[in-house]
Amino acid sequence: MQKGYVQVTDSYERILHWMLAISCLLLCVTGLGMMFQTFNFIGYLFGGLKSLKLVHNFTGLVFAASLILVIRMWWKEAGVFVFPEDLEWIKVAGGYLWHVDKVPETGKYNPGQKLFFLTVVGAGILMIITGLIMWFPTALPAGLVRWMYPLHALGFVAIFAFFFIHLYLGTIGNPGTVPAMLTGWMDRAVLKKQHPGWLKEMEHEGKLVVYGEEKKSGAHGHHA
Amino acid sequence: MTEKIKLYDDSKCTACRGCQLACKQWNALAASQTENRGTYQNPPSLNANTFLLIHYQDYVDKEGNVKWLFRKEACMHCTDAACVTVCPSGALHYNKATGTVGLDHDKCIGCKECVAACPFEIPRWDAATDKVYKCDMCESRIMNNMEPACVKACPTGALSWGPKEKMLKIAAKRVEKLGGNATTYGDKYVKGTHFMYVLKENPAIYADIHKDPSVPLSVTLWKGLLKPLSLLAAGGVLGGAFLHYMIHGPKYPDLPKDENTEGGK
Numbered sequence A: 001m002q003k004g005y006v007q008v009t010d011s012y013e014r015i016l017h018w019m020l021a022i023s024c025l026l027l028c029v030t031g032l033g034m035m036f037q038t039f040n041f042i043g044y045l046f047g048g049l050k051s052l053k054l055v056h057n058f059t060g061l062v063f064a065a066s067l068i069l070v071i072r073m074w075w076k077e078a079g080v081f082v083f084p085e086d087l088e089w090i091k092v093a094g095g096y097l098w099h100v101d102k103v104p105e106t107g108k109y110n111p112g113q114k115l116f117f118l119t120v121v122g123a124g125i126l127m128i129i130t131g132l133i134m135w136f137p138t139a140l141p142a143g144l145v146r147w148m149y150p151l152h153a154l155g156f157v158a159i160f161a162f163f164f165i166h167l168y169l170g171t172i173g174n175p176g177t178v179p180a181m182l183t184g185w186m187d188r189a190v191l192k193k194q195h196p197g198w199l200k201e202m203e204h205e206g207k208l209v210v211y212g213e214e215k216k217s218g219a220h221g222h223h224a
Numbered sequence B: 001m002t003e004k005i006k007l008y009d010d011s012k013c014t015a016c017r018g019c020q021l022a023c024k025q026w027n028a029l030a031a032s033q034t035e036n037r038g039t040y041q042n043p044p045s046l047n048a049n050t051f052l053l054i055h056y057q058d059y060v061d062k063e064g065n066v067k068w069l070f071r072k073e074a075c076m077h078c079t080d081a082a083c084v085t086v087c088p089s090g091a092l093h094y095n096k097a098t099g100t101v102g103l104d105h106d107k108c109i110g111c112k113e114c115v116a117a118c119p120f121e122i123p124r125w126d127a128a129t130d131k132v133y134k135c136d137m138c139e140s141r142i143m144n145n146m147e148p149a150c151v152k153a154c155p156t157g158a159l160s161w162g163p164k165e166k167m168l169k170i171a172a173k174r175v176e177k178l179g180g181n182a183t184t185y186g187d188k189y190v191k192g193t194h195f196m197y198v199l200k201e202n203p204a205i206y207a208d209i210h211k212d213p214s215v216p217l218s219v220t221l222w223k224g225l226l227k228p229l230s231l232l233a234a235g236g237v238l239g240g241a242f243l244h245y246m247i248h249g250p251k252y253p254d255l256p257k258d259e260n261t262e263g264g265k
């Protein structure tokens, strides 16, 4: 770790993030194996389509548990919009679509990230509820169960597309952001560009944890 | 492919249940213990070891006459079969020789998607084997130029099996002969079924019959729209990200020229 790097996430956040991410990815892959007969071959990797179904169902439980913890952890920072800053940011699309001289400062997470978080939360909850009913379809009338499948597919449309948006913006689209979810330490220069409002707030409150500097009181923590 | 149809004519059926038994025999299905519920209809409904069921119904017509109504319930072998559309494993499939709907139990993963999709509420799931069961039109027989076991067993001619065109003509002729409210059932739904009825009465008065069966809208939305959309949307995002990277470029951090510069630019 270089001197001057700033701690942006703690290990709890990163572990939960990866639990959610890996279970989500596994669900997408196993789900695709059942959604398209052309992808039935994915079943071979799991010892047959029937085991694929079981892997999908039980991974769903891991995903559900991770999602609940993630909501508890990030709701305050990423679940609620703060006005007017967030609105200003939305008006210029965060400087992602056209050139903007000065992107309005937002909190730790910008409205784009919040929108992403809320979509994952909303679609994730939809997937969990519809998925559980699909797991035990005989418990409810067929006329109702029928609608769980298109809803599950709708959630997949959203999650699968957002997965790639997230992958792009979290890696090559925003160079320097990957370490936030790997080591938890980020270059101050990147933070200045991406999260100036948060940086200033933390500096102001004296909560910023900088590598090589003595830890100040009230260190960064998220455990709800 | 020569599409084939099994025709059931309730005006000729005596409800002897020879067909029901022949079905059990050919498919080696065990009997279940049932209770006397005051009706000959037994078991009460289709189940994992009953692919075919004769329904018994007392019907009082407008003149006050009591009539027996019989109906043979089994998979209708839809031309546009919702169960085949949703089945993820290919276990449910169209028989290429006859257009009937077969079921390969080795492939079935017990997901029960077909159970929710079928507009006739036919497939039954068995907890013991975690697989689904239904009539497959005796695939093992019809592929060897034999008629389905139920047809073979029927002593009255209420059941018959043959090429689609021929069977449709026979059915139409029979309806004409019966007159009154007699009508065909099955041919008008889901692009035509490969099991169809000639009913002597208005279909609406038959108990537990499906009045206007069609492929559920949810199935069409799911498999026809959302399924392709999921790949299109993901592909669109990947393409969009690529274009964004090429045209707008990534958001590079500014090099720290001056530590006191305000953020954002």
Ligand code: SF4
Pocket (backbone or CB within 6 Å): B074, B075, B076, B077, B078, B081, B082, B083, B084, B101, B117, B118, B119, B120, B121, B122, B123, B134
């Ligand atoms: S009646 Fe139901 S189970 Fe039979 S072919 Fe039609 S949709 Fe499939």
Ligand code: SF4
Pocket (backbone or CB within 6 Å): B083, B086, B087, B088, B089, B090, B091, B092, B103, B107, B108, B109, B110, B111, B112, B113, B114, B115, B123, B131, B132
């Ligand atoms: S339960 Fe079996 S037959 Fe029915 S849709 Fe699933 S895999 Fe296909």
Ligand code: SF4
Pocket (backbone or CB within 6 Å): B012, B013, B014, B015, B016, B017, B018, B019, B020, B054, B072, B150, B153, B154, B155, B156, B157, B158, B159
């Ligand atoms: S064998 Fe023929 S007459 Fe007897 S119940 Fe079946 S269809 Fe009716």
